[in-house]
Amino acid sequence: xxxxxxxxxxxxxxxxxxxxxxxxxxxxxxxxxxxxxxxxxxxxxxxxxxxxxxxxxxxxxxxxxxxxxxxxxxxxxxxxxxxxxxxxxxxxxxxxxxxxxxxxxxxxxxxxxxxxxxxxxxxxxxxxxxxxxxxxxxxxxxxxxxxxxxxxxxxx
Amino acid sequence: xxxxxxxxxxxxxxxxxxxxxxxxxxxxxxxxxxxxxxxxxxxxxxxxxxxxxxxxxxxxxxxxxxxxxxxxxxxxxxxxxxxxxxxxxxxxxxxxxxxxxxxxxxxxxxxxxxxxxxxxxxxxxxxxxxxxxxxxxxxxxxxxxxxxxxxxxxxxxxxxxxxxxxxxxxxxxxxxxxxxxxxxxxxxxxxxxxxxxxxxxxxxxxxxxxxxxxxxxxxxxxxxxxxxxxxxxxxxxxxxxxxxxxxxxxxxxxxxxx
Numbered sequence: 106x107x108x109x110x111x112x113x114x115x116x117x118x119x120x121x122x123x124x125x126x127x128x129x130x131x132x133x134x135x136x137x138x139x140x141x142x143x144x145x146x147x148x149x150x151x152x153x154x155x156x157x158x159x160x161x162x163x164x165x166x167x168x169x170x171x172x173x174x175x176x177x178x179x180x181x182x183x184x185x186x187x188x189x190x191x192x193x194x195x196x197x198x199x200x201x202x203x204x205x206x207x208x209x210x211x212x213x214x215x216x217x218x219x220x221x222x223x224x225x226x227x228x229x230x231x232x233x234x235x236x237x238x239x240x241x242x243x244x245x246x247x248x249x250x251x252x253x254x255x256x257x258x259x260x261x
Numbered sequence: 262x263x264x265x266x267x268x269x270x271x272x273x274x275x276x277x278x279x280x281x282x283x284x285x286x287x288x289x290x291x292x293x294x295x296x297x298x299x300x301x302x303x304x305x306x307x308x309x310x311x312x313x314x315x316x317x318x319x320x321x322x323x324x325x326x327x328x329x330x331x332x333x334x335x336x337x338x339x340x341x342x343x344x345x346x347x348x349x350x351x352x353x354x355x356x357x358x359x360x361x362x363x364x365x366x367x368x369x370x371x372x373x374x375x376x377x378x379x380x381x382x383x384x385x386x387x388x389x390x391x392x393x394x395x396x397x398x399x400x401x402x403x404x405x406x407x408x409x410x411x412x413x414x415x416x417x418x419x420x421x422x423x424x425x426x427x428x429x430x431x432x433x434x435x436x437x438x439x440x441x442x443x444x445x446x447x448x449x450x451x452x453x454x455x456x457x458x459x460x461x462x463x464x465x466x467x468x469x470x471x472x473x474x475x476x477x478x479x480x481x482x483x484x485x486x487x488x489x490x491x492x493x494x495x496x497x498x499x500x501x502x503x504x505x506x507x508x509x510x511x512x513x514x515x516x517x518x519x
Contacts, residue, residue: 151372168411170306171460172409172411173399173401173409174306174401174402175303175306175307175401175403175456175459175460176303176305176306176460177302177303177304177461178301178302178303178304178462181506184440187440221442224411224434224435224445224446225438225443225444225445226438226440226443227437227438227439227440227443231437231438231439231440232439232440232441232442234274249311258316
């Protein structure tokens with residue numbers, strides 16, 4: 106008896122957790138910085154369905170073009186993901202995008218994918234100043250003072 | 262990425278190896294017209310029409326000054342790493358990231374001291390690339406020798422192969438990386454001639470800017486294939502050497518006064 110109660114309890118707990126994760130992932134996967142370049146677009150650099158399934162392929166190919174050939178205007182860019190999908194807390198501090206409740210982190214937690222990108226790559230915009238267009242966008246969103254980012258591309 | 266400058270190397274070596282007085286006729290003809298400095302992010306693959314390099318005048322390098330080293334740390338986020346609490350100071354001193362180091366040379370017979378910054382020499386025939394088992398260590402078409410951290414497995418063969426001790430290894434987790442310089446645990450790294458600046462069309466490197474800001478102007482950055490560049494003109498005028506020229510690596514970093 107006790108065993109079956111425990112089993113039911115565990116299953117229920119599991120379901121609640123899964124639901125919470127789904128809700129969080131669902132919530133986060135649509136998140137873009139208000140006023141950013143992405144906010145004005147119908148979808149990301151590719152249709153949403155394609156992005157969800159293949160974003161890792163896109164940036165994998167882009168990295169070869171950038172690292173080996175020095176091309177910096179590729180449509181796909183990890184720092185582009187961060188620029189548009191980073192979120193800020195009440196103090197306007199950017200939250201690392203790979204945190205479990207953030208854009209990248211929420212979906213990857215749900216999908217049980219271990220993310221290594223941000224072992225090396227910056228998980229918040231960090232570095233030399235933004236270009237004029239991005240600066241204006243972040244100005245409009247009221248987060249300019251905290252954001253200093255180096256954009257790898259123009260086309261997103 | 263195919264580097265097609267093999268054919269002209271002997272000429273370049275002869276030209277650069279001999280001291281002042283060599284006529285400009287020996288300089289490279291192709292690529293002269295193609296040398297441009299873009300202001301926008303790079304859209305086309307890098308080509309071997311340019312070869313980036315440095316010329317260091319050791320007579321102008323000041324003992325005790327570390328402006329170039331500090332600037333490099335700041336530019337590339339090397340100062341994000343601090344000594345782990347459990348590590349011995351001596352170990353940290355030998356293992357901490359160093360893309361450029363200040364080195365002192367002494368002539369034991371005369372006692373003459375020379376001080377110089379030593380970084381990756383961006384060899385034309387880099388031993389680090391020869392030994393890399395994964396292709397992570399590579400030479401870009403424009404002569405920059407660098408590490409593709411996506412491919413680096415951290416074996417450190419390249420560190421052993423490098424005659425200049427120019428590479429370092431990241432032993433611990435790194436936090437707060439700069440967007441323009443991704444770097445993390447388990448990879449080898451070294452000077453990449455501020456590749457993020459190259460690709461955005463900026464004119465010099467962090468170390469060059471810092472040295473000039475100090476008023477020393479000991480380091481000159483430029484295109485070794487453009488006969489009109491400052492660096493080529495200086496190489497033409499003043500005697501310069503490659504470090505360990507006996508290894509015939511055709512380095513992209515040249516020194517005068519050593």
